[in-house]
Amino acid sequence: MKAIIVGGGIGGLTAAAALHQRGWEIEVLERAPEFTEVGAGLAVQPNGLRALDTLGLGDLLRSKGPADPPAGIRRRNGHWLVRNDLDYLKRRFGQWATVHRADLIDLLRTAVPSAALRPGIEVHHVRPDGTVIHSGGASTADLVVGADGVHSITRRSLWPHARGPRYVGYTTWRLLTPPQPVEASTETWGAGERFGHMPMPDGRAYCYIMANAPQGSHGVLDDLRERFARWHDPIPALLHAAREDHVIQRDTYELPDLSTYVAGRVALLGDAAHAMTPNLGQGACQAIEDAVTLAAAVDGRDVRAGLEAYDRDRRPRTQMIVRLSRQVGAAAHWTSSALTAVRDAALPLLPRSVFERSLAPSYDWTL
Numbered sequence: 001m002k003a004i005i006v007g008g009g010i011g012g013l014t015a016a017a018a019l020h021q022r023g024w025e026i027e028v029l030e031r032a033p034e035f036t037e038v039g040a041g042l043a044v045q046p047n048g049l050r051a052l053d054t055l056g057l058g059d060l061l062r063s064k065g066p067a068d069p070p071a072g073i074r075r076r077n078g079h080w081l082v083r084n085d086l087d088y089l090k091r092r093f094g095q096w097a098t099v100h101r102a103d104l105i106d107l108l109r110t111a112v113p114s115a116a117l118r119p120g121i122e123v124h125h126v127r128p129d130g131t132v133i134h135s136g137g138a139s140t141a142d143l144v145v146g147a148d149g150v151h152s153i154t155r156r157s158l159w160p161h162a163r164g165p166r167y168v169g170y171t172t173w174r175l176l177t178p179p180q181p182v183e184a185s186t187e188t189w190g191a192g193e194r195f196g197h198m199p200m201p202d203g204r205a206y207c208y209i210m211a212n213a214p215q216g217s218h219g220v221l222d223d224l225r226e227r228f229a230r231w232h233d234p235i236p237a238l239l240h241a242a243r244e245d246h247v248i249q250r251d252t253y254e255l256p257d258l259s260t261y262v263a264g265r266v267a268l269l270g271d272a273a274h275a276m277t278p279n280l281g282q283g284a285c286q287a288i289e290d291a292v293t294l295a296a297a298v299d300g301r302d303v304r305a306g307l308e309a310y311d312r313d314r315r316p317r318t319q320m321i322v323r324l325s326r327q328v329g330a331a332a333h334w335t336s337s338a339l340t341a342v343r344d345a346a347l348p349l350l351p352r353s354v355f356e357r358s359l360a361p362s363y364d365w366t367l
């Protein structure tokens, strides 16, 4: 049985590794000239690590990038809005890992035969019968996996009338600083602006920012430094330590829900199926869950029946996480000072268990 995987990002390479382990012949078509991820870190949550355990890769990641659970949410003056019970979170859900994106891609590549990787091939069209038209010609397979991200050509080929990506109203910046003293992973919420930072195992700090794109005429980093100059420590110091060429700026998109992720011999996964806001740090983890679930669903059974089982399993869970992420984003991105004042007064009064219960659905997952 042969599978063609469109896109060699985190989701596509996980699918390739999972299908290869189950005896499939695989071919990964990636339009970029090499298999890598541009800069910045990634939080792999307990559910993502458990999914990687099914490929025997979870412990390698845990040993590369062990991390504590998120310590909580602060106000821009540093006062805590929400403080998590780290021991409880670790006991209940297991370990977190913070890794460099490129390291995760390299790790996944070790689980895929190099002959199966075809960089520099752009896919132009996918048909439900398993035909893929690409810059190197045409190929067919028993299964095609569309793991080609938010602007997926697989999705547009099979669902030409579905609505495309929707800009959610804020932009993200991701950056890695040179080694900096940073305590636990923390988020800080302002009015329409949000700054997260987490320590990387090599001593660097990974920072992500979500806010409206500035209209300023300075460089990106100077704009960010100005914007966050009066936020609590170590935020200004982190931005001063960062380098302009290490900042990745991207607009944020969501994809509207589809009523199915499968058509004929083709399945969508990861951002191609359910691109979500980054508010829960679950996009890549959901792509990894999708990939290992898909490989298990088609193992030893008719492909179409396996794809239906995959769709039944994954659609409700991923669409629930898309909604949860959107809700968290809505509260974090209020720009009205009256609303943020009410939010900042109310959040510290809520019992910790409310937050831990709201995190549980995304972390509680096993294959």
Ligand SMILES: Cc1cc2nc3c(=O)[nH]c(=O)nc-3n(C[C@H](O)[C@H](O)[C@H](O)COP(=O)(O)OP(=O)(O)OC[C@H]3O[C@@H](n4cnc5c(N)ncnc54)[C@H](O)[C@@H]3O)c2cc1C
Binding pocket: 006, 007, 008, 009, 010, 011, 012, 029, 030, 031, 032, 041, 042, 043, 044, 045, 048, 121, 122, 123, 124, 147, 148, 149, 150, 151, 152, 153, 172, 173, 174, 208, 209, 250, 269, 270, 271, 272, 278, 281, 282, 283, 284, 285, 286, 287
């Ligand atoms: C600021 C920010 C922070 C985030 N933090 C986290 C986090 O901490 N934890 C987490 O789990 N998630 C996080 N995410 C989400 C995560 O980055 C994505 O959900 C994840 O990378 C999606 O993986 P994917 O493989 O589905 O798609 P992509 O990573 O987009 O990969 C798609 C691949 O397909 C290739 N491709 C596209 N079109 C074609 C074509 N026509 N032909 C051939 N190849 C093609 C692309 O080149 C690319 O390599 C974050 C996102 C943002 C914006």
